Amino acid sequence: MKLYQNEISSATSRVRIALALKGLTAEALPVTILGEEAESRQAGYRSVNPQGLVPALLTDDGVLITQSLAIVEYLDEIQPQPSLLPETAEGRALARSIALAIAAEIHALLPPRIGLHLKAAFQADADAVAAWSRHWVGEGMAAVETMIADRRQGAFAVGGRPGVADIFLFPQAISARRMGFDLAPWPNIAEIVGRLEAIPAFQVNAPAPRR
Ligand SMILES: N[C@@H](CCC(=O)N[C@@H](CS)C(=O)NCC(=O)O)C(=O)O
Numbered sequence: 001m002k003l004y005q006n007e008i009s010s011a012t013s014r015v016r017i018a019l020a021l022k023g024l025t026a027e028a029l030p031v032t033i034l035g036e037e038a039e040s041r042q043a044g045y046r047s048v049n050p051q052g053l054v055p056a057l058l059t060d061d062g063v064l065i066t067q068s069l070a071i072v073e074y075l076d077e078i079q080p081q082p083s084l085l086p087e088t089a090e091g092r093a094l095a096r097s098i099a100l101a102i103a104a105e106i107h108a109l110l111p112p113r114i115g116l117h118l119k120a121a122f123q124a125d126a127d128a129v130a131a132w133s134r135h136w137v138g139e140g141m142a143a144v145e146t147m148i149a150d151r152r153q154g155a156f157a158v159g160g161r162p163g164v165a166d167i168f169l170f171p172q173a174i175s176a177r178r179m180g181f182d183l184a185p186w187p188n189i190a191e192i193v194g195r196l197e198a199i200p201a202f203q204v205n206a207p208a209p210r211r
Pocket of ligand 1: 008009010011012033040041052053054055066067068069103111112113114
């Protein structure tokens with residue numbers, strides 16, 4: 001397998017954590033994502049992934065899979081142990097709800113292309129883009145905290161072992177902390193992230209800080 005990826009990418013981090021939990025490896029194919037001239041915006045990479053996003057996984061059969069949740073679930077299907085999804089249908093639905101609350105409602109408003117468009121179309125400066133990001137992270141993580149708190153039954157976000165919800169929560173929480181958020185007002189998230197930081201698959205595959 002090969003993984004189009006970027007080390008600062010939170011969405012890439014999700015896939016790398018899943019690979020590590022499964023004991024799988026994928027050859028890294030780096031794609032730059034920062035700035036107008038980034039490879040993610042060029043025709044070359046767009047011919048690979050029309051969305052111009054990382055991660056994208058190339059299977060051993062040469063099939064491209066895009067979108068981190070689809071990739072993580074693909075890995076869970078080809079390598080079922082350890083399972084990344086809860087045993088019950090309700091548990092699986094909750095895990096996917098939390099993953100999508102992060103991927104589709106928080107993270108989707110933050111990547112480089114969003115900031116570039118806010119600058120180009122609305123003359124937003126760096127402070128305005130940072131305030132935009134802080135708004136969506138603060139509001140979104142507070143909602144995720146409640147989603148977890150309302151149904152929590154084990155040591156992790158959904159149940160007693162790390163899974164899909166944790167894989168999506170961890171990089172977003174690390175990135176929130178780097179933006180200056182204290183996790184303490186979200187006690188379930190803070191506790192779970194503390195536990196995940198002690199697990200090598202999570203620790204080693206956290207998104208790298210932007211330099
Ligand atoms: N929903 C996508 C999000 C992918 C995404 O936004 N990736 C970012 C890096 S974290 C990216 O490639 N950004 C390029 C850009 O914004 O131009 C997923 O879960 O895979």
